[in-house]
Amino acid sequence: MRNIKLTIEYDGTNYHGWQIQKNAKTIQGVILDAIKKLTREEIVLNGSGRTDSKVHAYGQVANFKTNSNIPPERFAHALNRILPDDIVVKKSEEVDMDFHARYSAQAKIYRYLIYNSKFPSPLLRNRAWYVPYSLNFEEMMRAAEFFRGTHDFSAFRAVGSTVESSIRTISRISLEKNSDIISLEVTSNGFLYNMMRIIAGTLVDVGRGKFKCEDVKGIIESRDRKKAGQTAPPEGLYLVRVYY
Amino acid sequence: MRNIKLTIEYDGTNYHGWQIQKNAKTIQGVILDAIKKLTREEIVLNGSGRTDSKVHAYGQVANFKTNSNIPPERFAHALNRILPDDIVVKKSEEVDMDFHARYSAQAKIYRYLIYNSKFPSPLLRNRAWYVPYSLNFEEMMRAAEFFRGTHDFSAFRAVGSTVESSIRTISRISLEKNSDIISLEVTSNGFLYNMMRIIAGTLVDVGRGKFKCEDVKGIIESRDRKKAGQTAPPEGLYLVRVYY
Numbered sequence: 128m129r130n131i132k133l134t135i136e137y138d139g140t141n142y143h144g145w146q147i148q149k150n151a152k153t154i155q156g157v158i159l160d161a162i163k164k165l166t167r168e169e170i171v172l173n174g175s176g177r178t179d180s181k182v183h184a185y186g187q188v189a190n191f192k193t194n195s196n197i198p199p200e201r202f203a204h205a206l207n208r209i210l211p212d213d214i215v216v217k218k219s220e221e222v223d224m225d226f227h228a229r230y231s232a233q234a235k236i237y238r239y240l241i242y243n244s245k246f247p248s249p250l251l252r253n254r255a256w257y258v259p260y261s262l263n264f265e266e267m268m269r270a271a272e273f274f275r276g277t278h279d280f281s282a283f284r285a286v287g288s289t290v291e292s293s294i295r296t297i298s299r300i301s302l303e304k305n306s307d308i309i310s311l312e313v314t315s316n317g318f319l320y321n322m323m324r325i326i327a328g329t330l331v332d333v334g335r336g337k338f339k340c341e342d343v344k345g346i347i348e349s350r351d352r353k354k355a356g357q358t359a360p361p362e363g364l365y366l367v368r369v370y371y
Numbered sequence: 372m373r374n375i376k377l378t379i380e381y382d383g384t385n386y387h388g389w390q391i392q393k394n395a396k397t398i399q400g401v402i403l404d405a406i407k408k409l410t411r412e413e414i415v416l417n418g419s420g421r422t423d424s425k426v427h428a429y430g431q432v433a434n435f436k437t438n439s440n441i442p443p444e445r446f447a448h449a450l451n452r453i454l455p456d457d458i459v460v461k462k463s464e465e466v467d468m469d470f471h472a473r474y475s476a477q478a479k480i481y482r483y484l485i486y487n488s489k490f491p492s493p494l495l496r497n498r499a500w501y502v503p504y505s506l507n508f509e510e511m512m513r514a515a516e517f518f519r520g521t522h523d524f525s526a527f528r529a530v531g532s533t534v535e536s537s538i539r540t541i542s543r544i545s546l547e548k549n550s551d552i553i554s555l556e557v558t559s560n561g562f563l564y565n566m567m568r569i570i571a572g573t574l575v576d577v578g579r580g581k582f583k584c585e586d587v588k589g590i591i592e593s594r595d596r597k598k599a600g601q602t603a604p605p606e607g608l609y610l611v612r613v614y615y
Binding site: 249 | 461492
């Protein structure tokens with residue numbers, strides 16, 4: 128038996144997120160069906176984590192165990208022949224039997240794109256959050272600094288989500304502006320549910336003047352979701368990379 | 372009567388090009404219907420030039436004359452309320468009565484995107500030409516230099532297209548590589564039919580070794596379409612800007 132690691136890019140627009148569901152088209156469901164079609168086995172497919180409906184990925188990671196004699200590196204080609212063109216396996220490789228896409232993950236990079244202009248962009252629809260009001264980018268840059276480091280991110284997770292600990296370490300956060308597009312990139316050892324989208328929404332609230340940049344320190348310390356900003360919409364979010 | 376200039380962004384994926392046609396959805400047709408709905412007049416809508424099916428625009432320009440009392444700068448908002456979300460008017464303004472989107476144009480910028488990777492990109496499908504074979508980017512850069520300047524571009528226009536002169540001046544050509552994406556940008560006082568797509572296809576043929584970079588000089592001089600490279604597919608092409 129072999130353990131196969133897949134690296135997957137997808138356009139999440141037309142899916143009900145990663146996680147398999149009955150009666151809804153999901154990315155995990157579509158990939159699992161493709162693997163079963165190839166191997167004719169019962170398969171368990173572990174993802175590195177869920178992504179919500181409309182969220183995209185450049186480098187989602189998943190693994191599965193198989194007795195198939197398909198060479199590990201050929202799974203990418205073989206699966207891509209079956210998969211729809213909005214899901215592509217960029218790499219397939221054999222990994223140690225104890226590798227688990229979720230539990231072995233050390234850190235992830237997420238990117239969030241904001242399109243800040245008077246009118247929406249047809250070429251970025253479903254790809255970025257369209258924000259029409261003017262944003263103070265310098266203030267947003269200053270605010271972003273407060274997220275770096277190890278914090279209890281309770282204020283930045285969806286109400287009702289339950290995990291053991293809400294302490295995470297953001298090792299890198301960057302905000303770049305390229306004409307009308309603002310790109311936020313965050314590297315962390317883990318992301319709470321909606322954490323990246325609430326960080327993006329809070330930074331936009333700083334940019335529009337609802338918060339001052341130094342307010343972010345207090346919001347983090349409050350550990351109160353109600354103190355933080357809006358949850359940014361899913362279409363601007365990209366899972367860029369998972370580190371193992 | 373007023374002459375109104377529109378600057379338009381569109382995702383051309385779901386259209387049979389710019390030019391109005393019976394029984395086919397075109398960008399000009401959809402915009403014209405929206406203007407007529409607003410003004411309740413017979414309208415002539417002039418575009419700066421046609422774009423083919425699946426070709427995109429960041430800055431297509433069109434103009435029309437109207438007796439409507441809608442303030443010129445309000446047309447953008449009013450039209451965007453009617454238009455589908457893959458066409459957006461970014462700006463509307465009053466111009467001199469003798470302004471004509473096509474005949475007044477001085478120069479245009481077109482961009483062509485190539486996605487050069489082992490597997491296609493779901494997030495760039497319908498947005499770039501997927502080229503799986505390896506490309507020698509340095510050779511492509513050298514080849515691009517030969518296009519700059521004033522030439523008879525007969526070798527770089529679709530067979531059967533007839534215009535008075537095939538002499539055009541390329542004032543700027545740039546080729547950039549950013550990880551897997553190659554971006555070609557050309558500024559010219561005019562583009563023959565398919566000229567940009569044949570230039571892109573010829574540069575890819577140089578990159579894959581079918582031509583040497585110095586062959587491009589002879590191809591241009593031959594004025595023979597059969598000597599030039601393939602016509603790159605439409606989905607990688609963007610009309611970026613029209614100068615007046």
